[in-house]
Amino acid sequence: MRQSTTPTRLYCPRCGEIHSIFRKTAKQKKAGHYKKFYCYKCRDTHNHIELKEYNYTQEELQEMVEQMKKEGKY
Numbered sequence: 001m002r003q004s005t006t007p008t009r010l011y012c013p014r015c016g017e018i019h020s021i022f023r024k025t026a027k028q029k030k031a032g033h034y035k036k037f038y039c040y041k042c043r044d045t046h047n048h049i050e051l052k053e054y055n056y057t058q059e060e061l062q063e064m065v066e067q068m069k070k071e072g073k074y
Contacts, residue, residue, distance in 0.1 A: 003026065004024070005024055005025065006022065006023055006028060007021070008022070008023050009052075010035055010037055010048035010049065010051070011061060011064070012041070012042060012046075012048050013049060013064075013068055014046065017041045019048065021037075031051060031054075032050065032064060034047040034048070034073050035047065049061075049065070
């Protein structure tokens, strides 16, 4: 039996690019989760911020990046 998947958006804090990945619906992560991912624009593997189905303002995204830097995950 196939499991359903849901698209998830990942925000690159370095270049601002938004990438999409697919996760199993039962294995979804909360918004703000850090995912180590390769950014084809930066050409580097680093933590990205997981976004949910909500349109974030630039200020909210910047706040998330600042929180990421405080935690030492940048």
